[in-house]
Amino acid sequence: MAGSEKKTELTRAEQKKATRRKLIETTIAIIATDGLSGVTLAKVAELAGLSRGICNYHFRTKDQLLLETFQTVYREHERAWKNALADQRMPPIHRLKRFIRVLLLPPVADFNKVAVWLAFWGEATNRRNYLYLCTAMDQDFENEVAAVLGEIGPPRNGSSGMDLGAVAVALTGMIDGFWVQYLIAPGRLSPEHAISACLAYLSRFYPEFCDTDSA
């Protein structure tokens, strides 16, 4: 359909992998435009320019296709934020700022990808596999944030009763919430304001975030 002729000398194994990837990417696009309930094996196949049985060939069931789609988004996301925190030569404050920026700006905070996250969150309560992934990712996420905050020092929590872990979980939640905003009210919250909001929050516990520049 979409004139994508890929007759460019690929081995069978490469072709197969490419087809798998294409099916997953098509699924992501459909979730973003039509929602999770809009995903139909026939629709995926058609939009990928392939035949009806193809999804069942590469992924045994529809559920498997959806799960692998989610895992793909999840892993891309994970790579991005882990990378932002990785460079140990930078001071922790700088790393955490980069982390926040990466998560709230494109390409991570991309409409399609965020739509996939929300779609799976909505179904996470019942699909054990989805919930497991969501929870595990969030746990991991939160642990690493807590670790970086720990490098800076203990939070100056006033009388809020929030320890390091609580500060980290809430930051995680904030970022999730800003993604929700991006989707249900596009344009109302700019990425720059979302980032500023995170820093404003952190500055209550770590005054060193209370600064002017952002990098």
Next chain:
Amino acid sequence: MAGSEKKTELTRAEQKKATRRKLIETTIAIIATDGLSGVTLAKVAELAGLSRGICNYHFRTKDQLLLETFQTVYREHERAWKNALADQRMPPIHRLKRFIRVLLLPPVADFNKVAVWLAFWGEATNRRNYLYLCTAMDQDFENEVAAVLGEIGPPRNGSSGMDLGAVAVALTGMIDGFWVQYLIAPGRLSPEHAISACLAYLSRFYPEFCDTDSA
């Protein structure tokens, strides 16, 4: 099935209303346990202890049932937070604190209700009616928060570039995000910490939130 005999001298109109309400409540429960995709007219009818055709009688289509279910949750929610802001005799800071508490504690921050929000957010991008409601609610929400903040004064934004509107949108997003946390990682973020996080954020722009007691 569930021994709920309501033969207590109700007029037909009252009975009808009660049945409608019951169908909606059953739908909410199913969304919370099985997700939006788990909602089946037959399942709703069975769990409500009624017959197969009943949903189509009270709501012409399944879509209509879902839409009214969403509206019900939406209106309950709206009543709760508008009420928290209503008492003009209280100082704005006090009202806003009450507002935050109401949104992040039961009965508003109830598992079933939050599950419904998430489910509809997930489908909101494609279903116009849902998106319209989500966006409208969020707009309204944000306007009222901005109004209360305005009563306190302009935000001390340092160099963050956030005006009153931006502070309000981000607060809205944070609250949405904490709900997401409640669902995908139950128990990890306590309501009290969520509330403290909101106040920590606000204290950056309005130092008067930076206090000890919470009411």
Next chain:
DNA sequence: TGCCACTGAATGAACGTATAGTCAACAAAA
């Protein structure tokens, strides 16, 4: 190098199931 048997990715018709929506019949309230 050229031929050919084999592999396996891809096809698409066919099938079974799940489920939304219809409707004629019923019984209790008005």
Next chain:
DNA sequence: TTTTGTTGACTATACGTTCATTCAGTGGCA
């Protein structure tokens, strides 16, 4: 008697899954 909330069998169809079939790519063999 009329109205109407409710029933449950029935219809239509959308969709996931299966499978016999096709045929390009691959690798062994002469």
